[in-house]
Amino acid sequence: MAKGLVFGVTNGIITMLALITGMYASKVDKVGVIAAILAILIADPLSDAYSMYVSEKNNNSSKKAFSVGKEAFLSQFLLQLIFLLLIIFTPTVFNGLMLCYLFGLVSILGYAYVQKSSFKEILMNLSWITLIISVTYFSDVLVHKYYKGD
Numbered sequence: 001m002a003k004g005l006v007f008g009v010t011n012g013i014i015t016m017l018a019l020i021t022g023m024y025a026s027k028v029d030k031v032g033v034i035a036a037i038l039a040i041l042i043a044d045p046l047s048d049a050y051s052m053y054v055s056e057k058n059n060n061s062s063k064k065a066f067s068v069g070k071e072a073f074l075s076q077f078l079l080q081l082i083f084l085l086l087i088i089f090t091p092t093v094f095n096g097l098m099l100c101y102l103f104g105l106v107s108i109l110g111y112a113y114v115q116k117s118s119f120k121e122i123l124m125n126l127s128w129i130t131l132i133i134s135v136t137y138f139s140d141v142l143v144h145k146y147y148k149g150d
Helices: 003-025 030-059 062-088 093-115 119-147
Strands: none
Touching: 003 030, 003 062, 003 093, 003 119, 030 062, 030 093, 062 093, 093 119
16 A cells, blocks of 8 residues: 555544544534644645655655655545544534544554454554543643633
């Protein structure tokens, strides 16, 4: 599977799940969550695609580098767009978050199936993703607890 595509899918899932989890943990309302996702949807795929392009250009041709950057952008943008739509079309941030978790899990398992990953690899990947999301959740709970305005 292409380097840009793998990066875009993996980064897109982790970034969105961590962002939405953190926003939920710090009790941001739905409009704030949508605005944050939209900001990430614009900036994250573009900056990651450019970074992949620059990195790849140092090692390969400009054409190959452009292809890697394009794959990273498209896979990440489209995946993150789905997360945005899930939040928009659910009644609450919590419901959207649960659907995002489900979509993220199905996406990760689908990717693992296509890659013919071993059970051990799948378990390791899910463990790392769970750790990242858990750290985000608990750190944002603390932020809300100590810095809320009331």
